[in-house]
Amino acid sequence: MVSLLDFLAVTTLGLSSVLSSQTNPLSVVVSSFQPPLVLTARYSVNGASSLPFGKRIFIVRGGGIFSSKEETFEEDITSHLSESLAPTGGAFAAESSNSSPPVDYEAIGKWTIAYMGQLGLVYGFLWCLDKLVSRFNLPLPYYATIPFFYSFNLKTSIFSLLPNKKLKSQKMTQGDWEYNKRKKPSWTPPGFVFALMWPLFVFGLRATTAAMVLAKTGKFACLPIMVLMSHLSVGNLWNTVNNIERRLGPSVILLYALALTKAATAFAFYQVNPLAGKLLALTMIWLSAAAALETQTWRINPDPDTGKKETLYPARVTKWKTKFRWES
Incomplete structure (x- = not known):
């Protein structure tokens, strides 16, 4: 007081x-x-x-x-x-700066709405696909559904209510970008490792195992695949928080949430096709390493405004603002 x-x-x-x-x-x-x-x-x-x-x-x-x-x-x-x-x-x-900033409840609310909204849109899309397949008795060959699920890995963001690239009002000048540039841990893998692991190992196994599950269930809008879609929705949310809003603290928490939803997806897949569940579980190795890397990045990059580590919760600070896609 x-x-x-x-x-x-x-x-x-x-x-x-x-x-x-x-x-x-x-x-x-x-x-x-x-x-x-x-x-x-x-x-x-x-x-x-x-x-x-x-x-x-x-x-x-x-x-x-x-x-x-x-x-x-x-x-x-x-x-x-x-x-x-x-x-x-x-x-x-x-x-x-010794006092903690207040919680950004507006951001939490918008993130929740965006996550649930994306899940609803994806479910509606997959439900329509099921109706289309049933109505015209279309075949679902295994090797044809792999590219479909792989594209979902790349483009699920089209269902996101949050921006995945910077709005005009969010673009930073070069000086601002340098101001927000992050230091990397000494054990950060070289860039080509990320270029190989994410699109080939992680995305590839997601698509392959999802196609294996679809071959068993015969439906896109089924529980195991929707658990996978919840995992992808968390990934889109992480991308917005980390790369668009540049909130390092909350992005750490979201990476662990991403790991939890991946584990839940592997378990759901295992119930339908044990091999699919085991294969998907292999990607937990890379995701765990990514979470550890992000955690260390958070530790060595204090907030430039306070000199302290960013809060793990979303803080209500002027420089951070969560906006839906349709907001300027």
Whole structure:
């Protein structure tokens, strides 16, 4: 909580700062009693209407004005507050960074809606395929369904409600990109290993084993394949959080969720075709290594704004914003 000294400073200094021969103070509002203390002083010009003409925002520390800025009535104080908490703010910024940022419930809500929405869209698509196959008595040759499932590995993102490439408002300048560039653990495999393991080993076995299950069930929209689709949906969510929103902490948690859904998929496949389940389980080796790599990356890359490790939960911070595809 804010000290009495801060509260007295905010009321006395705030009022005196707007008093002049040209202005009339209308109100002084303490916007926050949690550090940092924020004061908004609204005033009007002599002879003008009774509506507020402007406001001055203060951030108070230790009984004194730490920062102040003149703003128009329409402007939001959020941008000024975030600027005052930047690393260049000195001791006050370091002091404020000790408290954990609030949870971004909006992001959690949108992620949940996107995950469930994608699953619903995929199920509807596969259900329509089943109806089409049944209506026209179409054959489902094993070797023809492998490319179908492989394409799902590559393009399930078309069902995602979240962007998988940067929106115009999310694109960063080169300077911003360097600012967010991450250090890699010393044991990170060379790039060609990723180029081989993901498309050939992981995607290849997903497609092959899914085709094996389809050959047994005769249906696309069946429980084992929908468990696989839930795994792919988590993968799309991870891609958005890690590569689009650049939230390193939550992306670590999502990678472990990806591993759990992969294990659930292997188990579901095993119930239908034991060989398919065993083959898919092999990809857990690579996924476990990827999760360990991401965890170490998180440990050695502190948030550049605070100098501390990013929170594993989604934090409500100005630089991070979750948007649906249709949001600008």
